[in-house]
Amino acid sequence: MWVGDEGTYICEAENLFGKVQAQATVTLTGLVIPVIGESPPVVNVIEGNQVTLPCILLAGNPLPVRQWLRNNEVLISSPYVSIRSDGTLHLESVHLKDSGEYICAVTNVAGTSRRVTAVNVHVIPVIKHGPQIFSTVEGNAISLPCKASGVPTPSIIWKKKGETVVPTNGTIFIDSDGSLFLSVPHGEDSGEYSCSAINAAGYATRKVQLTVYVKPRILNTGSSILQDGFKGQIEISAKVSDDVVLPCEVKSVPPPFITWAKETQLISPFSQRHTILPTGSMKILDIRVTDAGTYTCVATNIAGNVTQMVTLNVYVPPKIQRGPQMIRIQVKQSFEIACISQGIPPPITAWFKDGRMLELDEKLQHFTIRVASAELSDAGVYTCIASNMVGQDSANVTIEVQAPPTLSDLEPPYDKTHQERLSSQQVAFPCPAKGNPKPVIKWLRNNKELTGTEPGIKITEDGTLLIISSLTSDDNGEYKCVASNQAGLTDRKYNLKVHVCVITYESVGLFCDRM
Numbered sequence: 001m002w003v004g005d006e007g008t009y010i011c012e013a014e015n016l017f018g019k020v021q022a023q024a025t026v027t028l029t030g031l032v033i034p035v036i037g038e039s040p041p042v043v044n045v046i047e048g049n050q051v052t053l054p055c056i057l058l059a060g061n062p063l064p065v066r067q068w069l070r071n072n073e074v075l076i077s078s079p080y081v082s083i084r085s086d087g088t089l090h091l092e093s094v095h096l097k098d099s100g101e102y103i104c105a106v107t108n109v110a111g112t113s114r115r116v117t118a119v120n121v122h123v124i125p126v127i128k129h130g131p132q133i134f135s136t137v138e139g140n141a142i143s144l145p146c147k148a149s150g151v152p153t154p155s156i157i158w159k160k161k162g163e164t165v166v167p168t169n170g171t172i173f174i175d176s177d178g179s180l181f182l183s184v185p186h187g188e189d190s191g192e193y194s195c196s197a198i199n200a201a202g203y204a205t206r207k208v209q210l211t212v213y214v215k216p217r218i219l220n221t222g223s224s225i226l227q228d229g230f231k232g233q234i235e236i237s238a239k240v241s242d243d244v245v246l247p248c249e250v251k252s253v254p255p256p257f258i259t260w261a262k263e264t265q266l267i268s269p270f271s272q273r274h275t276i277l278p279t280g281s282m283k284i285l286d287i288r289v290t291d292a293g294t295y296t297c298v299a300t301n302i303a304g305n306v307t308q309m310v311t312l313n314v315y316v317p318p319k320i321q322r323g324p325q326m327i328r329i330q331v332k333q334s335f336e337i338a339c340i341s342q343g344i345p346p347p348i349t350a351w352f353k354d355g356r357m358l359e360l361d362e363k364l365q366h367f368t369i370r371v372a373s374a375e376l377s378d379a380g381v382y383t384c385i386a387s388n389m390v391g392q393d394s395a396n397v398t399i400e401v402q403a404p405p406t407l408s409d410l411e412p413p414y415d416k417t418h419q420e421r422l423s424s425q426q427v428a429f430p431c432p433a434k435g436n437p438k439p440v441i442k443w444l445r446n447n448k449e450l451t452g453t454e455p456g457i458k459i460t461e462d463g464t465l466l467i468i469s470s471l472t473s474d475d476n477g478e479y480k481c482v483a484s485n486q487a488g489l490t491d492r493k494y495n496l497k498v499h500v501c502v503i504t505y506e507s508v509g510l511f512c513d514r515m
Contacts, residue, residue, distance in 0.1 A: 033111035034060035036104060044120045045094050046201045047151075053117050055087035055104035064108040071100040096121050096151060125150030125197035125204040135211040137303045138186055144208050146178040148197030154204075157196045165193070187214035187253055215304035216252040233294075233309040239317065239390045240344075243285050246310045248297035250280040256299035256306075263293055289314050289344065317391030318343035320384060328400045329374050330487050337369040337397050339384035347386035347393075354380045374401050376436060404488030405435035420497040421471050429466040429494045433483030440484055446477040471498045 011022045037056030045051040055066060066087045068075040075081055075089070082090045087106075091098060099121040106113045128147040136142040148154050156178035158165040167173040171183050178197065182189060190212045196205045238244040250256050258280045260267040267274050267282070275283045280299055284291060297308040321340040329335045341347045349367050351358040358369075371378055379401040385394045409415065414430055421427045433439045441463030443450040450466070452459035456475075458467040468475055479494040 030061065031108075031110040032059050032061035034064035034106035034108055034113040036106055036113045036115045039104070039115045039117055041116070042118045042120065044122055044200065047096055047121050047123045048093055051091045051094050051098075051119065053089040053102055053104070053119070055089065055106070055115060057087060057106055060106065060108050060113075061110065062108050064106040064113075067105045067107070069103040069105065070098075072103070094119075094121050096123055099151075121151065122199065122201035123149070123151040124202040125154035125199055127195065127197055127204045127206045132206070132208045133211075134208060135213060136185055137213045138215060139184055141181065141183045142185055142210070143175070144180040144182075144193055144195070144210060146180065146195035146197065146206065148178055148195075148204065150197060150199045150201060150204075152199050154197035154199040157198065159194045159196070160191055185210075185212045187212050190253065212253065213301065213303040214251070214253040216250045216256040216299035216301055216306040218299075218306055218308050219249040219251055233311060235311045235313065237313040237315055238287055239315050240289060241286055243283060244287050244312065245277070246282045246284070246295055246297070246312060248280045248282065248299065248308045248310070250299040250306065252299065252301050252303065254301055256280070256301045259298050259300075261296045261298075262291075267295075284312075287312075287314055289316060292344075314344065315388065315390040316342070316344040318347035318386035318388055318393040320386050320393045320395040322395060323397070325396060326398045326400065328402055328486070331375065331401055331403045332373045334370070334372045335374055335378075335399065336371075337382055337384075337399070339367045339386065339395065341367075341384075341386035341393065343386065343388050343391075343393075345388050347388045350385045350387075352383040352385065355383075374399075376401050376403060379436075401436065402485065402487035403434075403436040405433045405439035405483035405485055405490045407483065407490055407492050408432040408434065417493055418495045418497070420499065423471050423473065423498050423500045425471050426467065426469045427471060427475075427496065428468075429479055429481070431464050431466070431481030431483065431492060433464065433481070433490070435483065435485045435487065437485050439489075442482045442484075444480045444482065447480075468496075471496075473498050473500050 006026055008023060008025045011024075013020050035058040037054065037058050039054050043051060043053065055068070057064060057066065066083075068083060068089045075083070077083055080092050082092075084090060087104065089102065089104070099119055102117045102119055104115045125148045128145070128149070130145055134142060134144060146156055146158070148156065156174055158174065158180045165172065165180065173181055175181055178195065180193065180195070190210055192207055192209055194205055194207045196203055234247060236244060236246060246260075248258065248260075250258065258276055260274070260276060260282045269276070273285045275285075277283060280297065282295070282297070292312055292314040295310045295312060297310065299306050299308075318341045321342070323338065327335060327337070339349050339351070341349060351369060369382065379399050382397045382399060383394055384397075385392055410430060410432070413419070419427060419429075431441055431443075433441055443459055443463070443466050450457055450459065456469050458469070459465070463481070466479065466481070476496060476498050479496060480491050482489060482491045
């Protein structure tokens with residue numbers, strides 16, 4: 001200030017509603033030590049921005065000299081650094097090197113005043129460029145880099161799918177250089193990660209992609225993952241001519257390469273009957289008995305391989321070897337009926353006679369019926385049924401037990417071969433033949449066959465009775481019935497003697513006595 005600046009100063013404020021005044025008196029008494037207005041003790045500025053530091057002189061007599069220093073070195077005006085008329089220091093575009101302690105020193109003969117401002121130049125974080133795609137095999141440790149620079153030192157935050165990655169005990173942690181370290185990565189750790197470096201000046205973000213290769217694993221039917229490596233053996237059963245799927249459903253990253261082999265022979269990818277499905281399982285069309293055996297599925301990718309063993313059982317419905325459908329034997333002869341069947345698994349055989357199941361005994365032994373001496377009761381329809389878990393087959397054999405004809409004993413008077421009758425009488429000759437099959441009966445008179453159409457002769461339909469009516473002497477002779485069937489024949493003879501009555505004619509006198 002100058003001496004001429006002494007006096008009374010009035011400040012007046014006025015509007016439509018009125019006016020107000022304030023008054024102050026300034027008196028100069030001589031030398032005055034410089035007085036500097038307040039300034040911020042700390043100024044934070046982002047690199048590249050402008051910064052202005054005030055140094056307002058409030059008092060001082062005589063007029064003080066002002067000077068700016070940075071870290072105790074005098075600042076000189078330049079296109080980059082300017083000191084304005086009011087003493088304000090202006091830096092056009094600050095750099096990291098501009099950080100430090102700035103001093104505004106005001107001096108006159110009365111003394112010196114200082115204002116100190118610490119200028120902190122903050123640098124926006126920068127993340128070092130590098131690969132953004134990473135891969136590893138599950139279980140093999142990997143580090144995702146995030147080397148960042150900035151002032152102040154930025155803090156590092158990792159995120160996956162928008163969620164902050166939280167370090168866990170020994171398996172996931174963030175290194176001092178900002179890298180995300182996964183000591184035992186799993187398949188679910190695959191995905192896009194973002195690294196953010198943050199400080200007071202701002203932040204920077206960089207994304208990386210992680211793929212964790214997963215070893216092939218076999219899924220069970222419930223789609224839950226089973227153990228690595230060798231899963232063990234599965235047994236599959238199917239009926240011949242059906243289609244079958246041998247399971248080998250595999251989960252892995254990347255998808256595995258699947259090969260199938262039967263015993264030690266690789267299945268050709270060009271086979272018309274074998275198809276490897278997208279799941280890894282193999283479909284076999286129209287299976288055959290020769291398809292039975294042990295199959296090996298091997299799933300391989302960059303992370304490893306897994307083996308699945310599948311045993312295929314091909315079941316075949318029973319088939320009975322056909323033989324004669326009709327067997328004829330005679331009473332007391334032996335016979336044998338075999339039931340030879342094939343199938344996988346071996347069929348169980350059951351015998352039935354006329355619909356009734358036969359029990360194992362001396363006649364029925366396993367697959368064969370043996371009869372040493374046939375009886376009529378052994379005749380009938382024998383059914384063999386062979387069955388297993390995929391089907392059954394049956395075969396019928398009819399046993400016909402043949403008995404040669406026999407003639408039953410007769411009651412008197414027909415129990416005697418010699419028969420006598422009077423002429424004009426009637427005679428009947430029975431022939432009660434039995435046998436199996438039913439005998440055919442023929443009648444002969446004096447070795448000449450009778451048909452039953454001769455005069456006075458009648459033969460019943462079944463041939464068991466010969467009737468001669470109104471006997472004459474011409475009917476004398478030998479009568480024979482012959483009963484025959486496929487098992488043999490028998491006969492019975494009758495000798496017939498017809499007695500003729502002699503009638504003598506005499507004169508007879510007739511008279512009538514009247515009363």
